[in-house]
Amino acid sequence: MxxxxxxxxxxxxxxxxxxxxxxxxxxxxxxxxxxxxxxxxxxxxxxxxxxxxxxxxxxxxxxxxxxxDSKLVNHGAWVYMTPLMGAFIMMFIGAFLLNLSEPFQILFALMGGLMGFIVARYRVGRLKHxxxxxxxxxxxxxxxxxxxx
Structure with missing residues (x-):
């Protein structure tokens, strides 16, 4: 507590x-x-x-x-890890699956981070302390x- x-x-x-x-x-x-x-x-x-x-x-x-404080770890994982994982996943999709050049990989990573941020914001809004x-x-x-x- x-x-x-x-x-x-x-x-x-x-x-x-x-x-x-x-x-x-x-x-x-x-x-x-x-x-x-x-x-x-x-x-x-x-x-x-x-x-x-x-x-x-x-x-x-x-x-x-x-x-x-039991839900704070869950809250922190959603806030910090979801945008980071979204950026990595989209960057790897752009690099390995689509064979895009580096500027497009960076753009994909930014889009993945933004999508992860939106998912985290939605998910964290549902967590109640x-x-x-x-x-x-x-x-x-x-x-x-x-x-x-």
């Missing part, structure tokens, strides 16, 4: 939109590692995760969710330090 604590960003009816807590980047590389560079290039736009809740929650409240609410944390009160404590 994979568990993650998220906070409620907004609520519409019985749907709560959850947002992941930002994780601080490591300080070891002083911002020169690949993840730092990619985050600067592509931004850190925060995604909202909608989930149906029957309990009463408020904006800012923390919720711990769990995800069954079971996300369960583990715990809903109560709203915390702000704590102020008083002199002498």
């Amino acid at each position: 994979i568990e993650q604590t998220l906070s409620v960003a907004k609520i519409r009816g019985t749907t709560a939109y959850l947002q992941a807590e930002p994780k601080p980047a490591c300080e070891g590389c002083n911002g020169k590692c690949g993840s730092q560079i990619f985050s600067r290039l592509f931004g850190t736009q925060k995604k909202l995760f909608p989930i149906e809740l029957h309990e009463s929650v408020e904006v800012g409240q923390k919720i711990k969710l769990s995800l069954d 079971q996300v369960k609410v583990v715990k809903i944390y109560p709203i915390s009160f702000s704590v102020k330090q008083i002199d002498g404590d």
Whole structure:
């Protein structure tokens, strides 16, 4: 099981939109590692995760969710392997069965990769992940330090 604590960003009816807590980047590389560079290039736009809740929650409240990781391997195999296998199969068809020149073999490989991508997208859309609410944390009160404590 994979568990993650998220906070409620907004609520519409019985749907709560959850947002992941930002994780601080490591300080070891002083911002020169690949993840730092990619985050600067592509931004850190925060995604909202909608989930149906029957309990009463408020904006800012923390919720711990769990995800069954048994289907993640299946999901990853479809996403990564199907386009790759489609490209290889079409490239071999163009090369060995049709005796095409190299530019046409590359074109066949691109078409096979695109077909594999379409198949993977269709197949992955049918896979359902079971996300369960583990715990809903109560709203915390702000704590102020008083002199002498």
